[in-house]
Amino acid sequence: MNGNILLDHGSGGLASQDLIGSLFLKYLKDPILHELEDAALLKPEKGRLVFSTDSYVVDPLQFPGGDIGELAINGTINDLAMRGANPLYLSLGVILEEGFPFSQLEEIVKSIADASKYAGVPVVTGDTKVVPKGKADKIFINTSGIGVVEDNVEVKTSRAQPGDIIIISGTLADHGITILTNREGLQVSGKIQSDTAPLHFLVKRLLDEMPDAIHTMRDPTRGGLGTTLCEIAKVTNLCMDISEKEIPMHGEVRAACELMGLDPLYLANEGKCIVIAAPDQAEIILQTMRSIQEGRESAIIGKVTEKYPGKVVMTTMSGGRRLVVPLSGEPLPRIC
Numbered sequence: 476m477n478g479n480i481l482l483d484h485g486s487g488g489l490a491s492q493d494l495i496g497s498l499f500l501k502y503l504k505d506p507i508l509h510e511l512e513d514a515a516l517l518k519p520e521k522g523r524l525v526f527s528t529d530s531y532v533v534d535p536l537q538f539p540g541g542d543i544g545e546l547a548i549n550g551t552i553n554d555l556a557m558r559g560a561n562p563l564y565l566s567l568g569v570i571l572e573e574g575f576p577f578s579q580l581e582e583i584v585k586s587i588a589d590a591s592k593y594a595g596v597p598v599v600t601g602d603t604k605v606v607p608k609g610k611a612d613k614i615f616i617n618t619s620g621i622g623v624v625e626d627n628v629e630v631k632t633s634r635a636q637p638g639d640i641i642i643i644s645g646t647l648a649d650h651g652i653t654i655l656t657n658r659e660g661l662q663v664s665g666k667i668q669s670d671t672a673p674l675h676f677l678v679k680r681l682l683d684e685m686p687d688a689i690h691t692m693r694d695p696t697r698g699g700l701g702t703t704l705c706e707i708a709k710v711t712n713l714c715m716d717i718s719e720k721e722i723p724m725h726g727e728v729r730a731a732c733e734l735m736g737l738d739p740l741y742l743a744n745e746g747k748c749i750v751i752a753a754p755d756q757a758e759i760i761l762q763t764m765r766s767i768q769e770g771r772e773s774a775i776i777g778k779v780t781e782k783y784p785g786k787v788v789m790t791t792m793s794g795g796r797r798l799v800v801p802l803s804g805e806p807l808p809r810i811c
Contacts, residue, residue, distance in 0.1 A: 485605025540668030560622030651742030665727030672746030
């Protein structure tokens with residue numbers, strides 16, 4: 476497989492079969508996928524099914540810490556995990572622009588396979604399309620996922636209660652700053668890289684050990700921590716009261732935000748989650764999260780109150796109080 480993608484690779488004929496067989500099936504080895512049926516036949520599972528889908532159009536396609544392929548696998552896994560589900564199966568839809576290099580496509584497919592293998596969640600069905608040059612931008616990916624949540628687990632936004640603690644599972648704004656600096660060719664001192672990672676290992680540990688204490692989980696991707704907390708506040712009509720000094724951030728990321736005039740509250744995160752949980756188990760929840768790679772920098776950043784219903788308020792570094800509103804506009808387009 477040398478050269479570039481041709482329209483013939485999307486025709487459904489011999490070139491399509493060659494692309495699927497010599498590239499996708501080379502790296503994606505699940506036996507269900509290799510049956511090459513129009514739909515995957517899956518075994519029934521106990522519990523309630525959880526289903527999610529997402530599309531990925533990030534620019535640049537490859538960046539420090541990951542690429543569009545890894546992002547697509549982890550993103551859908553995390554959407555399932557935020558409902559307390561154990562992710563089981565993924566689908567993969569790829570739209571390619573005519574002329575896209577085979578070599579770069581192979582790197583992305585290999586990244587998809589590696590992320591799927593690490594997470595233990597196989598790709599079992601998929602589709603590939605090719606559009607004429609200029610009708611898309613290199614490659615777009617859609618992933619859908621199916622998971623199962625146990626009957627005794629009930630994780631949803633509306634379960635947040637007054638007195639609950641608010642935890643973030645790690646440092647803020649890593650992905651957003653990585654994409655911006657690489658897209659614009661900006662040189663920033665220090666190591667800045669995306670935080671893309673699967674979160675279902677962390678979630679499973681929490682729900683195995685303390686299912687009743689975990690009320691709400693959300694991943695603050697587009698719109699960042701600020702917008703996600705605003706969504707939770709609106710649904711519950713409660714106040715999310717957070718402290719700026721408790722929010723973990725890498726020094727390089729904080730410096731980059733200050734240099735470019737960006738508010739880290741609104742920058743994307745691709746490997747972090749918000750956990751809202753019962754206060755009487757705060758310490759054990761925090762220690763459990765910190766014992767797992769994806770949660771080693773977890774921190775309690777606030778609590779749920781009734782003081783300002785439907786609002787997010789933040790105590791600033793200087794001791795003042797700031798109203799956090801949802802993101803307006805799109806400061807960083809195509810971050811995922």
